[in-house]
Amino acid sequence: MLNDPRSHGLWERTAIAPPSTFPLAGQFAADVVIVGGGFTGLSAALHLAEAGRSVVVLEGAEVGFGGSGRNVGLINAGMWVMPDDLPGELGDVYGERLLQLLGNGPQVVMSIIDKHGIACELERNGTLHCAVGKSGLTEITERARQWQKRGAPVELLDANETAARIGTKVYAGALLDRRAGTLQPLAYVRGLAHAAVRAGATLHTGSPVVSCTRDGTGWKVSTPGGFVSAEWVVVATDAYSKGPWAKVRREQVHLPYFNLATRPLPPDLRSSILPGREGVWDTKEILSSFRMDSAGRLVFGSVGALRNTGQAVHVGWAKRSLARLFPQLGPVEFEHEWYGKIGMTDNALPRFHRFERNVIGFSGYNGRGIAPGTVFGRTLAGHILGELSEDDLPLPVTDTEQPSLRSLKEAYYEVGAQIAHFAGERL
């Protein structure tokens, strides 16, 4: 994307084409302006357009340019935070509401994909959160207990059952979450864009919003090519935020995360590695993730940025790790490599902001944005349509707060991941 093979890698090669778009030129009016063409913005656009509202989406670069087009593609249910800790963080009402909403998030994503016939390599076979050592096993056992008491279809697998599903014996067990799955993220977000446009939304790419000023009772949202006047503005710019909502970016600590994809594996290897095609990640602090794409490429990722010395260090580490995980692979070469930045918040939970009257947005998904972005986009639409009051939202309104030592923490993540991967030989 934008001629950078390390921005969207494999996903750019295999995604469906986006709708044909052009930059905003001139002066327009709409009910709602949405800033940002990722899962959040396009889900909001789709649901508002389906309800008959006039919607203009302004995307600074291209559809899926941010996290939505770069991620691993794990459609997770819930957040990193342990289910029982959410009510403690947010209070009982918001805590249980968020759990319920995000627990059903993958189902919402899958039903949108079905309804709109989005070709995005959807796999509905669940995810495996794999335990590294005793402490990892304790963590997933507790996580399973907390979800099971809420009736969620999660299952604890022992080491042998895990080995049979993944094709490696390195894990002490795994949490199988049958609600979850995987998809091709850039294809999904482009599919959302097609669906929103078909429903009547107008989408302009190459249209960075540079200002948002009062205009009577509404807002005038300007790009270098023109402006749109609207009653409501949805800010869906998250970790890639620029322009008037740069404070959304400043509220987050960015964690770099990379992915590498092998060539399509031959059939015998495909039947020995992840034959059930679940998405996988592990309990390590510097975690690893892997999954198959529909052509049988193994997509392997971890924390780190593929730039400067990081590129060689992380690729070397990934080769050593795969050799240990799956010796049957033999020497591995990667066909694609790419990375992006994950927006982390200080309590690992997303935020809902009302920046001004009728200027609202969710952000800070902490690496869990496919289902939450889709669900929160729908929630924003419901709020604008008057179906959900502010008290009915899944998160309370909060101010943007800059975390202390943000730049230092970001440098620590990038350099720390390099040191860990340089020294580390294995998972």
Ligand SMILES: Cc1cc2nc3c(=O)[nH]c(=O)nc-3n(C[C@H](O)[C@H](O)[C@H](O)COP(=O)(O)OP(=O)(O)OC[C@H]3O[C@@H](n4cnc5c(N)ncnc54)[C@H](O)[C@@H]3O)c2cc1C
């Ligand atoms: C490497 C990586 C791996 C991840 N893995 C997973 C995963 O496996 N599962 C999961 O659920 N989540 C994952 N995530 C997180 C997930 O991708 C994000 O949470 C999600 O994409 C956020 O969606 P969004 O629509 O809110 O924002 P984004 O997709 O980031 O979109 C924001 C858009 O706003 C645009 N923009 C910014 N400023 C302006 C402006 N001034 N004017 C106009 N447009 C603007 C940007 O160009 C961008 O396209 C991962 C993220 C990364 C980076």
